[in-house]
Amino acid sequence: MIFLFIGLPLVVAALLPLIGKISKRVLPDLLANAVFLLLLVLAVTAGRQVISEGPVLKQLNWLGEPVGITVAVDGFSLFMLMAISLLTLCVSLYSIDYMERYGAKANYYALLLMMAAGMNGLVLVTDLFNVYLFLEVAAIASYALVAYGLEHDELEASFKYLMLSVIASAAILISIAVLFGMTGSLGFTAVAAGLRSLDAKFVVGFCAALFIMGFGLKAALIPFHAWLPDAHPSAPAPISAILSGLLIKVSGVYALTRILFNVFGLTPALSQVLMYLGAVSIVVAAFLALGQKDMKRLLAYSSISQVGYVVLGIGIGTPLGIAGGLFHLFNHALAKGLLFLNSGSVQHATGTRNLEEMGGLAKRMPVTAATSLIGSLSIVGVPPLSGFWSKLIIIMALVQAKEWPLALVAILASVLTLWYYLLMQRKAFFGKLDEKWKNVKEAPFWMTASTVILALLSIGVGLFFSAFIKSWIQPASDVLARGIHLALGSWGI
Amino acid sequence: MIWQILLLSGVVLFSILAILSKDLIKSAISLALASLFLGILFFQMNAPYAGVFEISVVAGLITVLFMLTIALTKAEGDVRESKLARLIFPLVFVAFILIDVLVMKGLLQKVPALPETSESGAFGDVLWKQRTFDLIGQLAIILAGVFSVLALFRKRNKDE
Numbered sequence: 001m002i003f004l005f006i007g008l009p010l011v012v013a014a015l016l017p018l019i020g021k022i023s024k025r026v027l028p029d030l031l032a033n034a035v036f037l038l039l040l041v042l043a044v045t046a047g048r049q050v051i052s053e054g055p056v057l058k059q060l061n062w063l064g065e066p067v068g069i070t071v072a073v074d075g076f077s078l079f080m081l082m083a084i085s086l087l088t089l090c091v092s093l094y095s096i097d098y099m100e101r102y103g104a105k106a107n108y109y110a111l112l113l114m115m116a117a118g119m120n121g122l123v124l125v126t127d128l129f130n131v132y133l134f135l136e137v138a139a140i141a142s143y144a145l146v147a148y149g150l151e152h153d154e155l156e157a158s159f160k161y162l163m164l165s166v167i168a169s170a171a172i173l174i175s176i177a178v179l180f181g182m183t184g185s186l187g188f189t190a191v192a193a194g195l196r197s198l199d200a201k202f203v204v205g206f207c208a209a210l211f212i213m214g215f216g217l218k219a220a221l222i223p224f225h226a227w228l229p230d231a232h233p234s235a236p237a238p239i240s241a242i243l244s245g246l247l248i249k250v251s252g253v254y255a256l257t258r259i260l261f262n263v264f265g266l267t268p269a270l271s272q273v274l275m276y277l278g279a280v281s282i283v284v285a286a287f288l289a290l291g292q293k294d295m296k297r298l299l300a301y302s303s304i305s306q307v308g309y310v311v312l313g314i315g316i317g318t319p320l321g322i323a324g325g326l327f328h329l330f331n332h333a334l335a336k337g338l339l340f341l342n343s344g345s346v347q348h349a350t351g352t353r354n355l356e357e358m359g360g361l362a363k364r365m366p367v368t369a370a371t372s373l374i375g376s377l378s379i380v381g382v383p384p385l386s387g388f389w390s391k392l393i394i395i396m397a398l399v400q401a402k403e404w405p406l407a408l409v410a411i412l413a414s415v416l417t418l419w420y421y422l423l424m425q426r427k428a429f430f431g432k433l434d435e436k437w438k439n440v441k442e443a444p445f446w447m448t449a450s451t452v453i454l455a456l457l458s459i460g461v462g463l464f465f466s467a468f469i470k471s472w473i474q475p476a477s478d479v480l481a482r483g484i485h486l487a488l489g490s491w492g493i
Numbered sequence: 494m495i496w497q498i499l500l501l502s503g504v505v506l507f508s509i510l511a512i513l514s515k516d517l518i519k520s521a522i523s524l525a526l527a528s529l530f531l532g533i534l535f536f537q538m539n540a541p542y543a544g545v546f547e548i549s550v551v552a553g554l555i556t557v558l559f560m561l562t563i564a565l566t567k568a569e570g571d572v573r574e575s576k577l578a579r580l581i582f583p584l585v586f587v588a589f590i591l592i593d594v595l596v597m598k599g600l601l602q603k604v605p606a607l608p609e610t611s612e613s614g615a616f617g618d619v620l621w622k623q624r625t626f627d628l629i630g631q632l633a634i635i636l637a638g639v640f641s642v643l644a645l646f647r648k649r650n651k652d653e
Contacts, residue, residue, distance in 0.1 A: 010633055017643065068625035107644045114637045121630065133630030137637050144641030206596060 001046055002058050002073055005081060005120040008035055013113035020106025029096050032109035036092050036116070040085035047078045048471075055479065055486065057126070071124040072188075074486070075475025076326075080123040080254055082472065083330055086457075087245050087337050088116050090450040091238040094341050097444040098238055098348065102148060111148075115141035115242065119250045128176045128186045131259070132169070135218070135251050139165055142247055146235040157227075157234035164227040168217035175210035178203065192263045192484045204264055211259055212273065219252020221311060222281040225304050229288075232303065233296035233353070237344020240296060244303040245337035249329050253307065257314050257480060265484040266317045274315030279409050281308030286416040290423075295343045295353045298424055299336065305417065306332045306379060312410065313394040314480070316401050323477040324393030327469060331378060331386040331461065338375035338454035342368050345443035345451070346428065355424060360433030364440040367448045369429040371455040376421040378458045381414050386462035497537060503530040512582065521559040528552045542616050 012035050019027050050056060055074030060067045092112065099108055118138030125131055143165070147158035180186055182203055183194030195204060213224065220228035228248070232240045260270060282305050289301035310332065313325025345368045346361065347353055362369035378387035391414060398407035442448060461468050479486055507527035514520045528551040535544035620628075 006629070010629075010636070013640070014636060017640070068623050069629065070626070104644065104647050107640060107647065110640045111637070111644060114633065114640060117633060118637070121633070125626065127626065129624075130626050130630060133627060133634065137630065137633040140634060140637040140641060144637075144644045147645060150645070 001042065002050065002071055002124065003060055003069070004042060005039060005124065006071075006117055008039065009113040009117035009120070013110040013117065016106045016110040016113070020104075025100075025105055028106040028109045032113060033089070033092050033096070035113065036085060036089040039116075039120075040082070040089050043078065043082040043085050047073070047081060051075060051078055051475070070126055072126045073124065074479045075477075076254075076258070076479040077123045079326065079330075079472050079476035080250060081120060083333050084116060084119050084123070084246055084250065087242065087333050088112070090337060090454055091241050091341070093446050093453075094241075094344070094450040095238045096446040098344055098447055099236065102236060108145075108148065111141045111145050112239075112242075114138075115145065115247070119246065122250055123254055126188050128179060128188070128191065128259070128263075131255055132172055132176060135172070135255065136169065138247060138251055139169070139218075142239075142243060145239045146231050146243070148236055148239065149234075154234045157230040161227045161231035164217060164224075168214040168224075171210045171214035171217070175207040175214065178207055178210075188259075188263050189488060192265075192488055195264065196484070196488075205269075208260065208264055208270060211256060212277070215252050215256035215259075216277065217252075219248050219256065219307055219311070220304050221252075221277050221307065222284045222304060225281070225285070228304060229297055229300045232300040232340075233294060237296075237340055237347065240299075240344070241337040241340035244300065244340055245333040248303065248307060249310065249333065253310055253314070253329065261480045261483055262486050263484065271315055271317045275312055275403065275406060278308045278310070278312030278315055279406050281305060282312065282413045283308075283409060283416075286413050286420070289420045290416065292420075293355050295346065295355050295358075295424065295428060296340065297353075298355070298420060299339050299343060302379065302417070302420070303332075303336055305413070306336065309391065309394060309410065312406065313390075313397065316394075316397050316403070318397055318401055319477055319481045320393060320400060321397035322480045323469065323473050324390055324397050326476050326480075327393060327465075327473050328387070328390035330473075331390045331458070334454055334458050334461070335375040335378040335387060338371060338451055338458065339379070341447070341451050341454070342372040342375065345447050348443055348447070349440045350437060355427040357434070358428040358437075359431045360429070361437060361440065362429040363433050364437060365429075365442050367442055367452065371448075371451040372429065373425060374455040374458055376425055378462070380418045380421050384459075384462045386458050386465060389462060389465040497534065500530050500534045500537070503527070504534070509586070513579075517563050518560070521556055521563065524559075525552045525556040 012031060016028055016031065019031065050058075050073055055072060057070060057072050060069040092109070095105075095108070095112070099105055102108065115138050118134050118136075118141060121134035122131060122138065125134060143158050143162050146161055147154045176186070179191055179195075182198060182200060183191050185191055185194060217224040217227075232243050235243060260266060260274075264270070285301050285304035285308065289298050289305065292298035292301060306328070310325045310329045313321050313328055315325075316322070343353065345365065346358070349365060350358065350361070352358070374385065378385035381388045381391040383389075391410070395407050395410050398404075398410060504527050507523045507530065511520045511523035511527060514523060528547055532544045532548035532552060535541070535547055
C-alpha cells in the first residue's frame with residue numbers, strides 16, 4: 001500500500017502526455033486531482049494503521065518474490081506524506097482554473113505528479129543514495145515548473161535556481177561518498193552503526209557540515225538563500241505555493257533532520273549550529289521582506305524567515321522543541337500555500353504583482369481578501385489560528401532550554417512579521433479602490449474553493465490543536481527525539 | 494603510482510582549461526579529455542564498470558550533446574563577463590586544493606578498508622538485486638527530464 005505513494009504518481013505521470021493527446025483539459029484535470037485525493041485519503045486512514053504498532057519496514061513483493069525495494073514508515077514520514085498530499089491536492093484543484101492560460105495542462109500535471117512522487121519517495125527511503133536520487137527527481141521537475149511561463153524572468157530565475165541547486169546536490173553527494181567510504185554502506189541503519197563503532201568525530205563533522213550546506217541551500221536558510229527570492233515569485237502561483245509550502249521543507253528540512261537526528265545523532269554543537277542558522281534566517285529575511293513591493297517576493301522572503309522558525313524549533317533537540325518545529329512546518333505549509341494561491345488570484349484578476357498599484361481589492365475580491373487575511377494572521381501568530389500555537393510551543397521550548405536570547409529573537413521577529421504582513425494587507429486589499437480596478441472580478445470557482453479549504457484548515461487546526469498534536473505531531477517528534485536508536489532499534493539491523 | 498599522478502594531473506589540467514577557455518568548443522573538448530583521463534584512472538584502479546561508463550557516457554555521449562547544442566545555437570550580442578570571475582576562480586581553486594590536501598589527509602588516515610558487507614558481489618547482482626530502488630529513482634529522473642524538455646520547448650499556443 002505504502003508503495004502507492006511513489007508508484008501511483010509516477011505511473012500516472014508517465015501516462016498523462018499520452019492522455020493529453022485525447023483530452024486536452026478534462027481528463028488531465030480529473031486524473032491528477034483523483035490521484036492526489038486518493039493519496040491524501042490513504043495517508044490519513046490506512047497509513048495510520050500501518051504504524052499503529054510503531055515504525056515498520058516494508059519490502060516490495062513482485063510476483064511473490066521479495067525485491068530489493070524497501071521503504072520505512074514511521075510517524076515522521078507519515079506526517080510528511082499527509083502534509084504533501086494535502087497541499088498538492090489543494091494546489092492541483094487550484095490549477096484547474098489557473099493553468100488554463102498557460103496551456104499544455106497534461107504536461108504540467110505530469111511534472112506536478114513527478115514532483116510529488118519525488119517528495120513522497122524522499123520521505124520514505126532508508127538509504128542515503130536514494131535520498132539523493134529522489135531529491136533530484138523533485139528538483140528537476142521543479143526547475144521546469146519554475147520556468148513554465150517561458151518568459152525571460154522565469155527562465156532566468158529557473159537557471160539561477162538550477163545552478164545553486166546543483167552546488168547543493170554536489171555537496172550532498174560528496175558527503176554521501178565520504179560516508180560510504182568510511183562505513184562501506186549506504187543504508188541509514190548500517191551507516192549509523194558504522195559511525196558508532198568507528199568513533200570518527202572529525203569525519204562526522206565534515207559530513208555534517210556538507211549536509212548542512214547542501215540541505216541548507218535546498219531549504220534556503222540564510223546565507224544560502226540567494227535563489228529563492230527569484231525562483232519562487234517567478235513560478236506560476238500554484239507552483240510557488242508548492243515550492244514555498246512543501247519543497248523547501250521536504251528536500252531541505254526533512255532530509256537534513258532525518259540524517260542529522262537518526263543517522264548521525266544530534267550533538268550539542270550541531271544543535272547550536274542549527275539554532276543559530278534558524279535565528280539568523282528569521283531576523284535577516286524578516287527585514288528583507290519589509291522593503292518588498294512585489295507581493296510574491298515579499299511572501300518568498302517570509303518563507304525564508306518562517307523556515308528559520310522551523311529549523312530553530314527542531315534544532316533545540318528537546319521533544320517540545322521538535323514538536324513545535326514540526327507543527328510550525330505544517331502550519332506554514334497551509335498558510336504560505338494559501339497566501340501564494342491568493343497572490344495568484346490577485347495576479348489573475350489584475351495582471352500585476354506590484355503592491356503599490358493595488359489597493360481596495362477587498363471590495364471586489366471578498367473571498368480572496370478574507371482568506372488572505374486568515375493566512376497572514378496565522379503566519380504572524382495570532383490566536384486562535386494554528387500558527388499561534390506552533391510559535392508559542394517553539395518559544396516555550398526555547399525558554400525551557402534556557403536559550404533566553406533566542407527566545408527573545410523569536411518573539412521580536414514576530415512583531416516584524418506582523419508589520420510586513422499588515423503592510424501587505426493594507427496595500428493590496430484595504431483602502432480606497434483604484435479607478436482602474438473597478439471591473440475586477442473574484443477568482444473562478446476552483447481557485448477560490450481551494451483557498452477556502454486551506455483557510456478553514458488553518459482555523460480548524462488552530463481550534464483543535466491539541467487533538468492534532470496528539471495524533472500527528474507527537475508520533476513524528478517521537479521519531480526524531482529517539483535519535484539514532486530509531487535506526488538501530490526499530491528498523492533492526 | 495607515477496602513472497596515476499600523471500593521469501590525475503591531466504584531469505585537473507583539462508578541467509581548468511574547460512572552465513577558463515573562452516571558446517565553447519574548446520571547453521567541451523577539454524571536458525571530454527578530462528573525463529577520458531578519469532576513465533583510464535578508473536581502469537587502473539580496478540573499477541572497469543565505472544571506467545566504461547565514464548568514457549562512453551561522459552567523454553562520448555555528453556560531448557556529442559554539447560557539440561550539437563553549440564552547433565545549433567548562435568551567439569547573440571556581446572555578453573561581457575565581469576573581470577571579477579577571472580580573478581575569483583584561481584583563488585577558489587587554490588583554497589579548494591588546500592582544503593582538499595588538509596581534509597583528505599586527515600580522512601584517508603582514518604578510512605578503514607572497505608568491510609565486506611552484503612552489498613559487495615558481482616556488478617550485475619548489486620545493480621539488479623540490491624540497488625533495485627536506485628533503478629526506479631533513475632527511471633523517475635529520466636522521466637522528469639523528458640517532461641521538462643517537453644514543457645520548456647513546447648510551442649506557446651496563444652489561443653489556449
